Amino acid sequence: MILVTGGAGYIGSHAVYELLQAGHQVLVLDNLCNSSRQSLARIEQLVGRRVEFVRADVRNRAMLSSLFASFPVTAVLHFAGLKAVGESVAEPLRYYETNVSGSIALCQAMAEAGIFRLVFSSSATVYGEASQMPISEDCPTGQPTNPYGQSKLMIENVLRGLAASDPRWSIGLLRYFNPIGAHESGLIGEDPTGVPNNLVPYMLQVAVGRRAALNIYGDDYPTPDGTGVRDYIHVVDLARGHLKALERLEQQRGVAVWNLGTGRGYSVLEMVRTFEAVIGRPLPHVICPRRPGDIAQCWSDPGKAWRELDWRAERDLTAMLADAWRWQSRNPHGYAQPAKTLAATG
Ligand code: NAD
Ligand code: UD1
Numbered sequence: 055m056i057l058v059t060g061g062a063g064y065i066g067s068h069a070v071y072e073l074l075q076a077g078h079q080v081l082v083l084d085n086l087c088n089s090s091r092q093s094l095a096r097i098e099q100l101v102g103r104r105v106e107f108v109r110a111d112v113r114n115r116a117m118l119s120s121l122f123a124s125f126p127v128t129a130v131l132h133f134a135g136l137k138a139v140g141e142s143v144a145e146p147l148r149y150y151e152t153n154v155s156g157s158i159a160l161c162q163a164m165a166e167a168g169i170f171r172l173v174f175s176s177s178a179t180v181y182g183e184a185s186q187m188p189i190s191e192d193c194p195t196g197q198p199t200n201p202y203g204q205s206k207l208m209i210e211n212v213l214r215g216l217a218a219s220d221p222r223w224s225i226g227l228l229r230y231f232n233p234i235g236a237h238e239s240g241l242i243g244e245d246p247t248g249v250p251n252n253l254v255p256y257m258l259q260v261a262v263g264r265r266a267a268l269n270i271y272g273d274d275y276p277t278p279d280g281t282g283v284r285d286y287i288h289v290v291d292l293a294r295g296h297l298k299a300l301e302r303l304e305q306q307r308g309v310a311v312w313n314l315g316t317g318r319g320y321s322v323l324e325m326v327r328t329f330e331a332v333i334g335r336p337l338p339h340v341i342c343p344r345r346p347g348d349i350a351q352c353w354s355d356p357g358k359a360w361r362e363l364d365w366r367a368e369r370d371l372t373a374m375l376a377d378a379w380r381w382q383s384r385n386p387h388g389y390a391q392p393a394k395t396l397a398a399t400g
Pocket of ligand 2: 139140177178179202232251252254256270271272281283346347
C-alpha cells in the first residue's frame with residue numbers, strides 16, 4: 055500500500071488516480087487545508103474503487119505511527135505542504151513548520167515503522183536563477199528568494215542527511231517545473247483558493263468570467279518576446295513520473311534527484327495565444343510591471359528522468375491547455391459545486 059500525503063490536492067489527486075489505475079492500494083492523508091474531499095470522491099467515481107482517506111495533519115507524528123501500525127504501507131509519496139510564495143513571505147514560520155517539520159515527522163514515523171521508500175515533491179525553485187538553460191540536476195542549487203523555496207531546499211538537505219546516515223533509505227527528490235492541466239475527464243483539476251498566484255489558473259478564471267483580465271508581469275525580460283519563459287508540464291505526465299520513481303527506488307538506495315519537465319520553454323504570450331486558440335476567442339490581458347522575485351526564464355533538461363526512469367512528458371501545450379480548460383469550464387467554481395454533465399458543456 056502507498057501512503058500519499060496531500061493526496062486530495064492538485065498534483066496528489068492525479069497521482070492517486072494513476073496509482074489506483076496501476077493496481078496499487080492507496081491511503082491518502084490530508085488535512086484538507088487547501089483541498090476538498092470532493093477530489094477523492096471524483097477519483098472514486100472515475101476508477102470505481104474506494105480510496106482510503108484519513109483527515110489528519112502530517113506534522114502529527116503519533117498519528118502517523120498509528121497509521122503505519124494499522125495499514126501495510128510500503129512507500130510514501132509526500133505532497134503535503136504549503137505552496138503559496140507570497141503567503142510564505144508573510145508567514146514564514148507556518149511554512150517552515152508545515153513543510154520542514156511535517157517532512158521530519160513523516161520520516162521519523164516511517165523509520166520507526168521500517169518504511170524507507172519516499173518520493174518527495176521538490177521544485178525547480180531550488181535552482182534559483184540558474185545561469186544556463188536547460189537546467190540539469192547537476193546544476194548547483196541557488197538561493198530561493200522566499201521561505202517557500204527555502205523550505206524545499208531545506209527538506210532536500212534533511213533527506214540527503216537522513217539517507218547518508220542510514221543506508222536503508224531510498225529517496226527520490228522530484229524537482230517539478232511548472233505543472234498545469236488536468237485529468238482528461240475534466241473531473242479533477244486545480245482548484246486554488248482566493249486569487250490564483252499562477253499563470254494558468256488565472257487565465258482559466260479570466261476565461262470563465264471570474265476575473266476581468268490577465269495581468270502579464272513584464273514584457274521587458276531578455277527573452278524572445280520579452281515575457282517570462284517557463285517549462286509547463288501536464289500534471290498527468292508529472293503524476294506518472296512518480297510511479298516510475300517509485301519503481302526505480304525499489305532497486306536503489308540513497309538519494310536520487312530527477313527533474314520532471316518537458317525540456318521546452320514557452321513565454322507568457324505564447325501561453326496566451328495557445329489558450330486563445332483552445333477557447334476560440336481572445337483572452338483579455340494587460341501588460342503590467344514585473345512581479346518581484348520572478349526570474350526571466352527556466353526550463354529543464356529532463357534527460358536524466360528519461361534515461362533512469364524511462365519516463366518522459368508526452369502531452370504538448372495544446373493538450374495541457376485543452377485539458378485545463380475542460381476542467382475549468384465544467385467546474386467554473388472548482389469543487390465547490392457538482393461537475394456539469396459532459397453533455398451539457400459539449
Ligand atoms: P495543493 O495545495 O493542491 O496540495 C497540497 C495538499 O497538502 C493539499 O491537499 C493540502 O490540504 C495538504 N496539506 C497541506 N498542509 C498539510 C498538513 N500539514 N497536513 C496534511 N495535509 C496538508 O498543492 P499541489 O500543487 O498539489 O502541490 C503538491 C506538492 O508539490 C507541494 O509539496 C508543493 O510544494 C509541490 N510543488 C508544487 C508545484 C506546483 O506548481 N503546483 C511546483 C513544485 C512543487
Ligand atoms: C511560481 C513560484 C515558484 C513555484 C511555482 C509553482 C513565484 C515567484 N514563483 O513559479 O516558486 O515553485 O510557481 O508552479 O511565485 N505570470 C503572469 N501573470 C500571472 C501569473 C504569472 O504574467 O497572473 C507569469 C510569471 O511572471 C511567469 C509565468 O507567468 O513568467 C509563470 O508564472 P507562475 O505560474 O506563477 O509560475 P512561476 O513564476 O514559474
